[in-house]
Amino acid sequence: MLKRWGLPLILAGMAVIGLWAFLGRPIDLPPAPEPKLHCVSYTPFRGDQTPYDRSLVIPAAQIAEDLDLLKPITDCVRIYATDQGLDQVVPLAADRGMQVLLGIWIGSEPAIFEPQIVKAIALAKAYPQAIKAIIVGNEVLLRGEQSGETLAALVTRVREATGLPVTYADVWGFWQKAPQSLVDAVDFMTIHILPYWEDDPAPSTMTVPHLEYVLGEMGRQFPGKRLMIGETGWPSAGRAREDAIPSIVDQARYLRDFLVYAKAHALDYNFIEAFDQPWKRAQEGAVGGYWGLFDGNRHAKFDWFKPVSNHPDWPLLAALSILLGLATLAVARPAVGDWRAAVAPTIVAMAGGFLMMLQAERAYLIYVTPTDLAVELGLLAQSFAVLLFTLRGQTDLGTAPLAAATRWLIALDTRPVPVATLLRLTILVGAATVAVALAFDSRYRGFPIATYAVPAASFLLLQWQTGAILRPIVDGREERILSLILIGCALFIAWFEGPLNWQALAFCALLLIFAFNMIGAWRRPVRGLSVVPAA
Structure with a gap:
């Protein structure tokens, strides 16, 4: 096991540490x-x-x-x-x-x-x-x-x-x-x-x-x-x-x-x-x-004369990111034959751990009530689940049509639906809801980039692995509705926030990735071309 996982883990771990060291570097x-x-x-x-x-x-x-x-x-x-x-x-x-x-x-x-x-x-x-x-x-x-x-x-x-x-x-x-x-x-x-x-x-x-x-x-x-x-x-x-x-x-x-x-x-x-x-x-x-010179615990945020860091505790954040990545690998247990085959899942796990740590940091900064905290913890659990399904190669997460999940939810179909398919629907509806909120009432709302970066990247990866990116979807009504919402909101947010707001542009890019993930719903099946079934 050490021969298979040792080198990829060392290299990926060093990359995570390097990223946090860059984000936490002191600025003169x-x-x-x-x-x-x-x-x-x-x-x-x-x-x-x-x-x-x-x-x-x-x-x-x-x-x-x-x-x-x-x-x-x-x-x-x-x-x-x-x-x-x-x-x-x-x-x-x-x-x-x-x-x-x-x-x-x-x-x-x-x-x-x-x-x-x-x-x-x-x-x-x-x-x-x-x-x-x-x-x-x-x-x-x-x-x-x-x-x-x-x-x-x-x-x-x-x-x-x-x-x-x-x-x-x-x-x-x-x-x-x-x-x-x-x-x-x-x-x-x-x-x-x-x-x-x-x-x-x-x-x-x-x-x-x-x-x-x-x-x-x-x-x-x-x-x-x-x-x-x-x-x-x-x-x-x-x-x-x-x-x-x-x-x-x-x-x-x-x-x-x-x-x-x-x-x-x-x-x-x-x-x-x-x-x-x-x-x-x-x-x-x-x-x-967050306008205080001291934080809520009465600790000074920075020195008035020395270099300043946005993440002065970056070594701890790097360690936690690596632990999150290791946890997903330990739970998913992807089967690999040698160290070369272990490179891809290791990169996915460590990148996910890094993004989840950014997500956790944002959750800590934005929550107000216990309900807010519960929602943010639920979104963290969502990212963790997405990583697990991705590492296990569970393609339903990135390719399954939404019709079966919606029919099951409204009790029109009693046949069991894979958990990954329900998770896919939850993520896409959640992203669309946030997009609409930002489009209509954005002044005090942030851009949950890290929250949706893991799902967006995972959907693309799973579709690419299965070759289903452009494959037509039969009965893709839900996909068409959601993709229209996502594209419309992304374009409006990008226009309203302007080209200087990198946070807005990054979030809009994630919305467009989700919409691209559903592009097959807009293509008509052609004879001889396989299609993704509706159920």
Whole structure:
């Protein structure tokens, strides 16, 4: 056995290690000019804590622990509300010689935000030295929950009650549409500049040109009005938007380039954000939960001065990938005569292990609820099953018509259907469902490339082995419907996302592979040419 499998396993294992070493290689970036931020957004929620749980009050000890962790990198935190225990941030920050950008959350219902205004005024009177400014409302105009005139009145009320600098915060484009009364009411304009979320997204390498453009536009429209950047930052995980790619390296690059520019131009700013917030993934997809400089476990994601890796734990990931590949070989037990015959199944198993590890990593990043986790584990099991059937040469997985499976599922046919055929139907329907969701509601949805890479490659391999790629399929109604959905969605997604989004293009390529796998359904049988039976 060692003679048959030893050399192929060694070579394939080295290839897997090489792939992970490449993905995890440290990237040299210009160092940050200084180890401190002017201010950083702070929301204290951890784990399954969420602001939507109105009964939740964050313990003071939890906030104190966070502030002690943030003190070395900033002397200021921005908070967005004064309820759920957030009012405790002000005295705790004062005890540590820190300041607070004190936010009042303004929504659509005065009965809810009025107590926050009262609380903020009381905090301002009790701890005036600890409050850098008061921010009355965050992106209220963007959400359409109050008018600019109403916000102007609230800003004026808070300033008169506290005597402290007061502002309002929103995306820079909404400031451009704000009424003059709001512009006049604030002591300075707090603008949000988030290149990733722009209508025309900018990559992390375009930090300086984008900042210069926005600040130039705001300066021309509001001459003489002081500006503060209230939010700027970059996500470390999630879907790409054109060539704006979330990653740890891109986040570190944005931070460092921004700090160089901010220092050179004496900008006042607040960076978003201190800690990853898992609850935001339910609102904004995976990307919403990964804007923190620290992860949800309060570990720094990268060093501000040294090279940065997207996969600093790549040796562990490589080892797990190899173990997954070995597990599929051990369960499948493909029969081979010598080491040459063992090369192909070894490559398939190790490539599958590598892709499943990428899939597991993505599942960890995107799941929110236990149901989400169960779905992701089910998809991992699906990939594992596909590998087993492929290694065993079970051609039903890549070639069986879908009619028999659909008739069995709706109880029109009681004859047994191979598990591989049902798995094939499940995969194709699942891919079509994801494709439709991305075509109609893509903003917060990611591209499950690794999830469908194993099935797509396996279908092609099995069809090629049996010579069934162009073979006509009798009664291929299901295949024709699914292939139309897959091709239509692939073309629309590629057009909508644009040619710069490699994640979208890669997923569209997988959809087209699935559609190509069913091309035989569009060919009429010709005399003398064998066909794949419907059942």
